[in-house]
Amino acid sequence: MIGAGTVGSGVIKLLRQNRALVEQRAGCEIVLKRVADKDLRPRRGVGLRPGLLTNRVKDVLADPSVDIVVELIGGLEPARQYILEALRHGKHVVTANKAVLAKHWDEILGTAKRASKDIYFESSVAGGIPLLRSLHDGLSANRIKSIWGIVNGTTNYILSEMRRRRIEYPVALAEARKKGYAEQDPSFDINGIDAAHKLSILVAIAFNQSVPVEKIYTEGISRITRQDMVTAEEEFGQVIKPLAIAQVEAGELDVRVHPALIPKKHPIAGLDGCLNGVHFIGDAVGAVMFQGQGAGQMCAASAVVGDIIYLARNIRMGVAGKVPFIYYKPNPKPLPLRQIGKIESRYYLRFTVVDKPGVLSAISGVLGSHRISIASAIQKENQRGQKVPVVMTTCEAREADIRKALQKIDRLPVVKDKTLLLRMARED
Amino acid sequence: MIGAGTVGSGVIKLLRQNRALVEQRAGCEIVLKRVADKDLRPRRGVGLRPGLLTNRVKDVLADPSVDIVVELIGGLEPARQYILEALRHGKHVVTANKAVLAKHWDEILGTAKRASKDIYFESSVAGGIPLLRSLHDGLSANRIKSIWGIVNGTTNYILSEMRRRRIEYPVALAEARKKGYAEQDPSFDINGIDAAHKLSILVAIAFNQSVPVEKIYTEGISRITRQDMVTAEEEFGQVIKPLAIAQVEAGELDVRVHPALIPKKHPIAGLDGCLNGVHFIGDAVGAVMFQGQGAGQMCAASAVVGDIIYLARNIRMGVAGKVPFIYYKPNPKPLPLRQIGKIESRYYLRFTVVDKPGVLSAISGVLGSHRISIASAIQKENQRGQKVPVVMTTCEAREADIRKALQKIDRLPVVKDKTLLLRMARED
Numbered sequence A, B: 001m002i003g004a005g006t007v008g009s010g011v012i013k014l015l016r017q018n019r020a021l022v023e024q025r026a027g028c029e030i031v032l033k034r035v036a037d038k039d040l041r042p043r044r045g046v047g048l049r050p051g052l053l054t055n056r057v058k059d060v061l062a063d064p065s066v067d068i069v070v071e072l073i074g075g076l077e078p079a080r081q082y083i084l085e086a087l088r089h090g091k092h093v094v095t096a097n098k099a100v101l102a103k104h105w106d107e108i109l110g111t112a113k114r115a116s117k118d119i120y121f122e123s124s125v126a127g128g129i130p131l132l133r134s135l136h137d138g139l140s141a142n143r144i145k146s147i148w149g150i151v152n153g154t155t156n157y158i159l160s161e162m163r164r165r166r167i168e169y170p171v172a173l174a175e176a177r178k179k180g181y182a183e184q185d186p187s188f189d190i191n192g193i194d195a196a197h198k199l200s201i202l203v204a205i206a207f208n209q210s211v212p213v214e215k216i217y218t219e220g221i222s223r224i225t226r227q228d229m230v231t232a233e234e235e236f237g238q239v240i241k242p243l244a245i246a247q248v249e250a251g252e253l254d255v256r257v258h259p260a261l262i263p264k265k266h267p268i269a270g271l272d273g274c275l276n277g278v279h280f281i282g283d284a285v286g287a288v289m290f291q292g293q294g295a296g297q298m299c300a301a302s303a304v305v306g307d308i309i310y311l312a313r314n315i316r317m318g319v320a321g322k323v324p325f326i327y328y329k330p331n332p333k334p335l336p337l338r339q340i341g342k343i344e345s346r347y348y349l350r351f352t353v354v355d356k357p358g359v360l361s362a363i364s365g366v367l368g369s370h371r372i373s374i375a376s377a378i379q380k381e382n383q384r385g386q387k388v389p390v391v392m393t394t395c396e397a398r399e400a401d402i403r404k405a406l407q408k409i410d411r412l413p414v415v416k417d418k419t420l421l422l423r424m425a426r427e428d
Helices: A006-017 A019-026 A079-088 A098-114 A131-138 A153-165 A169-178 A193-207 A226-236 A297-316 A359-369 A399-409 B006-017 B019-026 B079-088 B098-114 B131-138 B153-165 B169-178 B193-207 B226-236 B297-316 B359-369 B399-409
Strands: A068-071 A092-095 A144-150 A238-249 A252-263 A275-282 A286-293 A344-354 A374-378 A387-394 A415-424 B068-071 B092-095 B144-150 B238-249 B252-263 B275-282 B286-293 B344-354 B374-378 B387-394 B415-424
Touching: A006 A019, A006 A297, A019 A297, A068 A079, A068 A297, A079 A092, A079 A098, A092 A098, A092 A297, A098 A193, A131 A193, A131 B131, A131 B297, A144 A193, A153 A169, A153 A226, A153 A238, A153 A275, A193 A238, A193 A252, A226 A238, A226 A344, A226 A374, A226 A387, A226 A415, A297 B131, A344 A359, A344 A399, A359 A374, A359 A387, A359 A399, A387 A415, A399 A415, B006 B019, B006 B297, B019 B297, B068 B079, B068 B297, B079 B092, B079 B098, B092 B098, B092 B297, B098 B193, B131 B193, B144 B193, B153 B169, B153 B226, B153 B238, B153 B275, B193 B238, B193 B252, B226 B238, B226 B344, B226 B374, B226 B387, B226 B415, B344 B359, B344 B399, B359 B374, B359 B387, B359 B399, B387 B415, B399 B415
Parallel strands: A068 A092, A252 A415, B068 B092, B252 B415
Antiparallel strands: A144 A238, A144 A275, A238 A252, A275 A286, A286 B286, A344 A387, A344 A415, A374 A387, B144 B238, B144 B275, B238 B252, B275 B286, B344 B387, B344 B415, B374 B387
């Protein structure tokens, strides 16, 4: 094991706690040979026998008795280096590292393939929910039409609490931090980068195509207000959820991460708090959804140890490296990515305007001149001469048109703040 | 393929429709060699080339060029015979047959193991939802604490419609028949037998213990009325769902199929219509749930073809038979089964009584003398001297006590019909 932080300690605990069951399922003993970590102090709740802990990674990578390297340090470097070295040293790898997989998919999977070694990473997406294996094996007969998921627990918690308790974003964020659901620097979660990493892995499996995170259109949740949650719910029967979306549209791959309004009756809408869940539509199976806790020490450990058991069983049967988890082949014909301007959606627009006569007609005039039809307009507060929010929803429109219209609208003298745009999910 | 009915035709369609994708994932061509069926007439929407269809099963079983036998005739015999013969003839098997697996688990799995052949049966439980593989591989590091599922779409459809549209059971049943959601003889669905078959398979995988269907406590849904649905929802915020339950309680395995009241906020409560879903609690992963359509030609085909792809890939890599889907070992120490009388639950009791003074106190007197505390009592209709329903819910009680009390209550002269007992799920 490389990296014995929270997840690593969980893995060690779980291997101990369920030793008999794990060994029965693996069909052999699973021995923790070495644990490399910068920090050599004893772990809370995890007694490691002397000599097990080392601060030299090569004690793990160069040990000929090690069959499986479990990489749990996270981040890009040196994790990438360690994973590649482990594979080249003839070791199978289990990792929870979404960032390195999203960034270096082809290099890592290609190296594993050339070395005839396996790499497993169920815990990299949606914690303990066995999503990747289900997608890869269970749904393999399907052409995947769409993936809609909540794969970031922090943002789901924040938006859920804003809705449930009618609190503002900064309050919910502070609470998430306090409860340990958000990191001290939560920007990767809040800005959607963490979800984009996970989506990149899902897309690589579902569409055999690795999409670099920087090419995934990504939008955060920080501009959403308590009032947006209330309006979405009370006026439209919708909830605002932090979505990761991948779908094929007219031969293009539409991949994006952003909050969106989703009808309350959609299964994704019911995923509250820290829950993660992914909803797939396959051409044969129809809609299936998987849900569970997406974060937490023991959830992640569940997936890591599941991968270790699978590998150990295959090693014992002499078939490891011959049944790679991923049918990995570089894709000679990747689908072009759909630009965000080309997507079509209904939109929720929240304008911040000075409350005076003619404002609504000025805005709707600009929208109309960009071929955008308004489905509803709501102005709740009336304070002549003051800044008030006005919400409009549109019929299906092209995002490029919406954006052009908003550029003009946001330059109108009566518009006092950048307009908030949220996409509205289709009813299906 | 043996049996080319609805699911078989779906499998043939799917293999064609997604040929390129299936072959890319399998890494080889998948050829349909022979199809055995009693009915040699052409299939609707499925053109089979001449010579492919035969009415002699041995044309499939004895063909040395056949690697995989797909059994889709269902039922116990001759399906059991065909599966065993196929394995003994050195063929791998894919089957959708829940009844034969539930009844002959040890014989079939044991035969596969001795023959070093694989048997896969993802489609036998919950249609296209990749449940079994997820449970077996993805959750393998967990001691499974409980399985709660809706694994029968027919009964879920009926109860969902009774609730949604406030209709009576016979109306909903007739409709389910008309829409093709219920068979002409729906007794296996209605009485819980179909769910018990599926539960038996889930239990075999989760607890490595095969429980014969006749030992699973099974109760149908036919005594539930529109009024029960309304009372559950309006008075208690609960919905009545057809559950399959397996859990370990004090070293005993509690396995049962019956409708139950479940809080609206529980994820299972949101599974409406024909949806299937299974909620697992594992000691590491916590709660995870999988949901999707549980029935339908292409759902089932999705799972069958997924199994074929998996097998084909392993055959090509020379590892089939070495990586059995099931860590099958006869269990030397099966857990004793918990008798239904020993379970503890809260109960919903609907009495049919003559509306006259003293009735409630007579009933509650009997309950009290059996150590059963009443949590609430509701009598909506008032028609002096007429039969009216009275609903009581109890605090946590032992089922044996409840049953003894009900035996006495049902003999009271004021009680005019057998009391309906429904269990109430715990809040977690």
